[in-house]
């Protein structure tokens with residue numbers, strides 16, 4: 001079975017994307033590239049990357065994109081989310097960052113960004129930017145296992161791949177149980193529930209990306225080489 | 237100290253009065269209401285005004301929210317599309333009946349109320365529209381209580397009263413980080429937590445037409461599910477007189493919603 005590459009947090013960096021594409025071609029059997037959001041950001045002009053993602057080169061591993069926290073901020077600011085605005089970005093980085101973000105993405109990409117899905121379900125895996133609860137949900141290896149289990153249960157999947165925290169880890173919930181005692185008008189009953197084996201995988205962000213083999217469940221955390229010619233691509 | 241928790245009054249004045257009498261007759265002074273003052277029933281203004289007059293702390297229910305914000309709630313709140321259409325009729329009728337003052341009161345209701353380690357919500361701490369059913373995944377149920385920082389969570393919205401205790405929970409975890417050869421393991425021991433569903437005063441669906449609510453003794457933790465007789469026929473007649481869907485009267489007199497569940501089980505969320 002073909003391996004998956006999981007990437008996030010490119011934030012408009014086409015050089016980095018080309019570097020990752022180059023590395024994927026050197027790997028054997030990587031046929032699916034999932035870009036788990038944050039295609040855009042406020043630091044780079046994002047248009048060249050967006051054009052490349054929308055119209056991939058023939059030799060590219062074909063990308064499939066979902067939206068992330070940065071897309072959510074931009075779409076909210078541009079009126080795609082009802083009354084909400086880019087509140088998260090404003091709070092975290094101030095008004096100037098909102099202006100930078102608006103300047104970094106041409107308006108003719110907005111409809112395409114708005115058409116991106118919240119996540120993919122592939123086999124028994126959910127691929128999501130944050131979590132099933134929210135695109136801004138930051139799951140890490142330190143998040144309570146109770147919360148992680150809830151996020152898995154909401155989607156009824158065995159594995160949840162998340163990108164929002166920009167960390168690379170694999171956390172496995174592998175045993176445990178809980179007693180439930182219910183009393184209602186009909187009487188009382190007791191039951192026990194066991195933990196099914198489930199995992200949450202942080203795929204990293206930016207130069208960090210992850211390869212996954214669904215046939216063997218093998219995960220490989222990778223770091224892309226620094227694209228040496230990365231500078232000079234900003235606002236000109 | 238004993239305190240009473242009521243929910244889902246649903247504009248059924250006779251039921252609300254009977255339950256308040258039952259509470260008063262036991263000398264219970266503290267009452268908390270988990271919302272859904274209106275919807276389905278024929279006396280929305282009377283019920284809201286009674287709660288205002290008695291100054292009963294109340295959180296906002298799904299109906300209270302929708303009457304203010306319009307029907308922006310997830311349609312999945314309804315078990316079927318037919319139920320949804322009837323619900324919409326009741327919504328428009330209620331919205332037209334309610335005075336501006338009573339609407340303003342519903343709009344101001346808080347999402348949650350908290351007293352020490354007791355948390356009061358309508359549906360769940362996440363949303364007025366989430367159903368915490370007694371057979372919900374036990375870990376997810378515990379997560380709702382624990383994430384909200386409560387020991388006992390009082391909720392309504394399902395119209396079926398129950399007390400659920402989640403105990404002796406544990407999760408074993410293995411973590412592999414990028415630069416680590418050997419994964420680390422640890423075990424999370426989970427605290428005991430409780431969910432108390434207060435049922436419904438004005439629209440019971442637990443298989444009996446009696447109004448339900450709960451009494452909680454906050455020193456012993458004991459919970460009593462109370463069932464109260466009231467003049468069901470009076471409310472049913474008022475439903476029919478008001479021109480509300482007759483099925484609401486039927487449901488009220490039977491105390492369950494089997495008929496609606498059977499109609500269209502395949503209804504899926506449109507949002």
Ligand SMILES: [Zn+2]
Pocket residue numbers: 244245246272297393394395436
């Ligand atoms: Zn209700």
Ligand SMILES: [Zn+2]
Pocket residue numbers: 272297298299358364392393394
């Ligand atoms: Zn409700």
